[in-house]
Amino acid sequence: xxxxxxxxxxxxxxxxxxxxxxxxxxxxxxxxxxxxxxxxxxxxxxxxxxxxxxxxxxxxxxxxxxxxxxxxxxxxxxxxxxxxxxxxxxxxxxxxxxxxxxxxxxxxxxxxxxxxxxxxxxxxxxxxxxxxxxxxxxxxxxxxxxxxxxxxxxxxxxxxxxxxxxxxxxxxxxxxxxxxxxxxxxxxxxxxxxxxxxxxxxxxxxxxxxxxxxxxxxxxxxxxxxxxxxxxxxxxxxxxxxxxxxxxxxxxxxxxxxxxxxxxxxxxxxxxxxxxxxxxxxxxxxxxxxxxxxxxxxxxxxxxxxxxxxxxxxxxxxxxxxxxxxxxxxxxxxxxxxxxxxxxxxxxxxxxxxxxxxxxxxxxxxxxxxxxxxxxxxxxxx
Amino acid sequence: xxxxxxxxxxxxxxxxxxxxxxxxxxxxxxxxxxxxxxxxxxxxxxxxxxxxxxxxxxxxxxxxxxxxxxxxxxxxxxxxxxxxxxxxxxxxxxxxxxxxxxxxxxxxxxxxxxxxxxxxxxxxxxxxxxxxxxxxxxxxxxxxxxxxxxxxxxxxxxxxxxxxxxxxxxxxxxxxxxxxxxxxxxxxxxxxxxxxxxxxxxxxxxxxxxxxxxxxxxxxxxxxxxxxxxxxxxxxxxxxxxxxxxxxxxxxxxxxxxxxxxxxxxxxxxxxxxxxxxxxxxxxxxxxxxxxxxxxxxxxxxxxxxxxxxxxxxxxxxxxxxxxxxxxxxxxxxxxxxxxxxxxxxxxxxxxxxxxxxxxxxxxxxxxxxxxxxxxxxxxxx
Numbered sequence: 001x002x003x004x005x006x007x008x009x010x011x012x013x014x015x016x017x018x019x020x021x022x023x024x025x026x027x028x029x030x031x032x033x034x035x036x037x038x039x040x041x042x043x044x045x046x047x048x049x050x051x052x053x054x055x056x057x058x059x060x061x062x063x064x065x066x067x068x069x070x071x072x073x074x075x076x077x078x079x080x081x082x083x084x085x086x087x088x089x090x091x092x093x094x095x096x097x098x099x100x101x102x103x104x105x106x107x108x109x110x111x112x113x114x115x116x117x118x119x120x121x122x123x124x125x126x127x128x129x130x131x132x133x134x135x136x137x138x139x140x141x142x143x144x145x146x147x148x149x150x151x152x153x154x155x156x157x158x159x160x161x162x163x164x165x166x167x168x169x170x171x172x173x174x175x176x177x178x179x180x181x182x183x184x185x186x187x188x189x190x191x192x193x194x195x196x197x198x199x200x201x202x203x204x205x206x207x208x209x210x211x212x213x214x215x216x217x218x219x220x221x222x223x224x225x226x227x228x229x230x231x232x233x234x235x236x237x238x239x240x241x242x243x244x245x246x247x248x249x250x251x252x253x254x255x256x257x258x259x260x261x262x263x264x265x266x267x268x269x270x271x272x273x274x275x276x277x278x279x280x281x282x283x284x285x286x287x288x289x290x291x292x293x294x295x296x297x298x299x300x301x302x303x304x305x306x307x308x309x310x311x312x313x314x315x316x317x318x319x320x321x322x323x324x325x326x327x328x329x330x331x332x333x334x335x336x337x338x339x340x341x342x343x344x345x346x347x348x349x350x351x352x353x354x355x356x357x358x359x360x361x362x363x364x365x366x367x368x369x370x371x372x373x374x375x376x377x378x379x380x381x382x
Numbered sequence: 383x384x385x386x387x388x389x390x391x392x393x394x395x396x397x398x399x400x401x402x403x404x405x406x407x408x409x410x411x412x413x414x415x416x417x418x419x420x421x422x423x424x425x426x427x428x429x430x431x432x433x434x435x436x437x438x439x440x441x442x443x444x445x446x447x448x449x450x451x452x453x454x455x456x457x458x459x460x461x462x463x464x465x466x467x468x469x470x471x472x473x474x475x476x477x478x479x480x481x482x483x484x485x486x487x488x489x490x491x492x493x494x495x496x497x498x499x500x501x502x503x504x505x506x507x508x509x510x511x512x513x514x515x516x517x518x519x520x521x522x523x524x525x526x527x528x529x530x531x532x533x534x535x536x537x538x539x540x541x542x543x544x545x546x547x548x549x550x551x552x553x554x555x556x557x558x559x560x561x562x563x564x565x566x567x568x569x570x571x572x573x574x575x576x577x578x579x580x581x582x583x584x585x586x587x588x589x590x591x592x593x594x595x596x597x598x599x600x601x602x603x604x605x606x607x608x609x610x611x612x613x614x615x616x617x618x619x620x621x622x623x624x625x626x627x628x629x630x631x632x633x634x635x636x637x638x639x640x641x642x643x644x645x646x647x648x649x650x651x652x653x654x655x656x657x658x659x660x661x662x663x664x665x666x667x668x669x670x671x672x673x674x675x676x677x678x679x680x681x682x683x684x685x686x687x688x689x690x691x692x693x694x695x696x697x698x699x700x701x702x703x704x705x706x707x708x709x710x711x712x713x714x715x716x717x718x719x720x721x722x723x724x725x726x727x728x729x730x731x732x733x734x735x736x737x738x739x740x741x742x743x744x745x746x747x748x749x750x751x752x753x754x755x756x757x758x759x760x761x762x763x764x
Binding site: 177178180206207209210211212213216219220221222223224226227228231232235236239240243244259260263265266267268269270271272273274275276277278279280281284285286288290296309310311312313314316317318320321336337339347348351355 | 559588589592593594601602605606618621622625641645647648652655658667670672678691692694695699703730737
């Protein structure tokens with residue numbers, strides 16, 4: 001029998017969310033072309049909203065894989081995935097007017113729970129992850145982060161009442177000022193108290209200037225913003241949490257980092273060294289507290305990493321930093337589809353499967369942990 | 383007998399260079415305090431030139447370790463380093479007026495060669511790396527990159543006539559527009575033809591906005607710009623080289639990447655995946671050529687990595703990506719000195735020693751390769 005495979009990194013744009021994006025004209029938005037032969041375009045990165053590009057070619061083409069759960073189930077079957085923990089795709093409501101945030105978060109989270117319930121009807125009620133069952137779903141909730149913290153806290157508590165919800169997905173902007181914002185403390189407290197995993201995911205990447213002279217970003221399509229900007233955004237966000245003492249104040253907080261931590265496992269040593277050499281921190285003779293816990297401790301006690309890093313080299317760093325019991329298979333579906341429609345297996349998925357097998361050589365137990373057992377245990381999937 | 387130890391990542395500010403920086407008032411510059419009890423300050427990062435900070439506290443304190451080679455030799459003895467390949471410290475003359483660039487590069491490279499000659503007099507002329515000898519030095523040259531490419535090419539050729547020069551150090555701005563600038567092709571050609579290693583090193587980091595809301599960068603001292611900005615600058619620069627086809631056009635180019643590649647080993651898989659999924663490239667149906675060689679091939683055939691990554695996790699990624707025959711010990715001296723003057727051993731150095739031993743467990747041959755044999759072979763040190 002093949003091992004249980006759980007995908008913890010897989011996104012959906014529920015139909016109601018798509019409709020809202022269709023009604024917008026500012027990033028993020030969906031453009032429906034006048035010519036019905038053309039496919040709709042999703043413009044979610046500000047660098048994609050280039051006025052020099054015709055609207056019908058801006059952003060990326062979207063198809064039913066973005067909103068139709070049957071397409072996701074078919075993708076799961078194709079790739080041997082038993083269970084997906086679906087999460088709202090970026091940018092997670094941070095553009096919604098504050099007074100509408102609660103309504104939208106409630107609507108989307110209820111929709112996610114209903115979708116899971118509908119799909120899971122076909123599964124064994126006693127053991128939804130039984131390997132001979134049809135595919136099953138769980139979900140991570142979205143938070144109304146444009147609203148005040150107490151509204152966010154209420155939604156975190158409400159998510160615990162929805163049977164298929166397992167933790168939350170969050171971008172890097174927090175309440176608008178990043179994840180080291182002290183106003184987020186009630187949110188961290190609620191996440192810690194309810195034992196809710198927070199899936200931290202990038203969306204904004206880096207400002208265009210980071211990549212060099214104007215025009216450089218677009219010269220190579222999405223490669224620079226997606227391959228480098230996204231992972232750095234995650235790394236900066238979690239490093240700011242660390243530096244501001246979030247993990248000191250909330251030592252039981254559980255954070256799943258997208259894309260194997262962005263670059264955190266690789267840069268952890270340099271971050272730790274820079275902290276130890278920082279004259280601004282009290283430990284270096286300054287007046288800023290600085291973090292109290294070592295980054296290595298946080299990596300092994302608070303951080304979980306998905307295994308979406310497309311190579312053995314990245315996985316070796318991830319597993320060395322956090323351990324094979326904290327690494328979780330994911331696909332990033334529906335993003336990175338094959339460019340040719342003839343390809344049934346998605347190279348973006350098979351690359352990660354191969355990397356996991358290569359990284360753990362003959363350690364079958366570690367492979368099984370990473371592919372599904374860790375997720376089932378950590379997210380209490382049953 | 384302990385293994386040969388070669389430090390390939392160690393910087394100097396020759397006295398003439400220091401004097402030039404003292405005469406400047408714009409970044410980069412050295413500020414000599416009016417009060418002689420205070421130490422001079424080196425302001426090389428634009429984020430350090432914050433007008434709200436008094437001049438006497440701006441940037442970082444500098445001491446004789448920056449320019450006095452006897453201090454470097456003493457540091458080498460303290461840490462068991464047999465040979466250092468010294469390189470000019472950032473930002474490598476890119477701020478120099480074009481008409482003065484050649485003069486400055488010539489002056490500095492001659493100075494570096496003379497310094498090596500003076501120090502190496504004490505060594506065995508037949509085998510300067512004999513382990514029972516005094517410390518020896520080699521150097522990497524600086525290039526007049528604010529001048530036109532033909533001036534740069536001339537200096538690359540001239541460096542081959544200086545007996546202690548081994549390759550060049552270069553920042554990420556190239557001739558002002560980054561390392562994917564086609565005007566650099568004659569420079570890559572000269573480096574390839576003369577078999578000169580190019581040491582690629584960051585200096586500018588990322589723009590402040592990359593780290594979030596205004597003020598975030600300084601909130602944690604130098605941690606964000608140095609721990610995250612520097613490695614990303616390197617990663618962006620080498621990725622732009624790759625994407626623009628530099629390694630296709632110059633397949634024998636040798637590039638040593640600072641800080642174990644910034645984040646390149648970790649992100650290589652994601653970069654490769656994004657390239658394979660890029661619709662703008664010809665391979666994806668677009669009209670931009672895109673790179674022809676795989677990033678994994680470039681990592682094993684063109685890239686060398688220093689071992690300045692302060693942890694086993696980063697080293698595991700580096701060695702998986704490039705191999706233990708391409709990883710080279712370094713210290714980043716004179717940066718990251720101990721904050722307490724009582725500490726004789728620099729934690730920034732001992733952390734890297736420990737990481738190398740931890741990463742290779744019982745593989746004594748690999749440890750010896752990384753600590754010195756690779757550098758001796760690759761840089762032809764004898």
